[in-house]
Amino acid sequence: MRPTRSVRRLAWARIEIRLDDTRLLIDPLENVAPLAPVMGPPHRPVDPVDTPPGTHALITHLHPDHYDHDLIARIAATGTIGCHTPSTAALHEAGITPVAQDNGAKTSPASAMSSTLRSRHKRKPSSRSNR
Template sequence: MTPTLSVRRLAWAGVEIRLGDTRLLIDPLENVAPLAPVMGPPHRPVDPVDTPPGTHALITHLHPDHYDHDLIARIAATGTIGCHTPSAAALHEVGITPVAQDLGQSRRIGELTVIPVTSLDWRGNDCDQVAWVVEGAGRRVIHCGDTQWHGSWWQIARDHGPFDVAFVPVNGVIAHFEGYAANVP
């Protein structure tokens, strides 16, 4: 019997992907305290994330709504933490040893293959952000982190599509940062 790929939404941008004995979390989040000054309290409760041995994680970028340091450190104790190569040094500085990947570089995590692809946030900052393509059991999932529309979508679709499931930001910019403003018509 072929194992089934299962996907479950977690809090905020978090996603859990399972295939057989392989459990992968992308941008898991428990600690919302750093977000309160920028976005206020969450609209829904944020549940604790179960992290049994062998849980692995991928990080799209190091903003506190996608990177929960304490949770990632807990996962790193028994699993791997994947990141885009430019983010690796910052993780090393805080005691996390990541598996760094360049854009387009594939890696196996148990029964899954993970590949970082281009991402671009609302400020035009793409140097440290990625979307993740996850493949397994004949299925493809893309988790886009904070990306907005950019010119690399066509290449991502040609290289890695079609996708069975796509997790994309849909709410638009709701935060206010000094020196940045969302374009509001």
């Protein structure tokens, strides 16, 4: 059976890439309250994010419209967090251990996370059918 794959844009800057029960969220955001004073309320609802095991995240930068600390901490409890190297210290100070990446480096958080995702996917075959 072929794996179920999908890519979709979610609310705000969030993107979800899914392979069966494993997913990567890029710039996940759930709490928009810190943005309201500057940007106003969102034009569309920002739904709560379910973070079951198999959920991972890639943070492009630490601005509050791309980085939700509480959500990232929930994802980090069972998943991998990737980021740009300059963000690493701030994430460590916030209690999150990320996989860091320099721009232009040959090994990327996506590669490290891809290896993690592949190994987890191989260990747990999906019994779900294609959607």
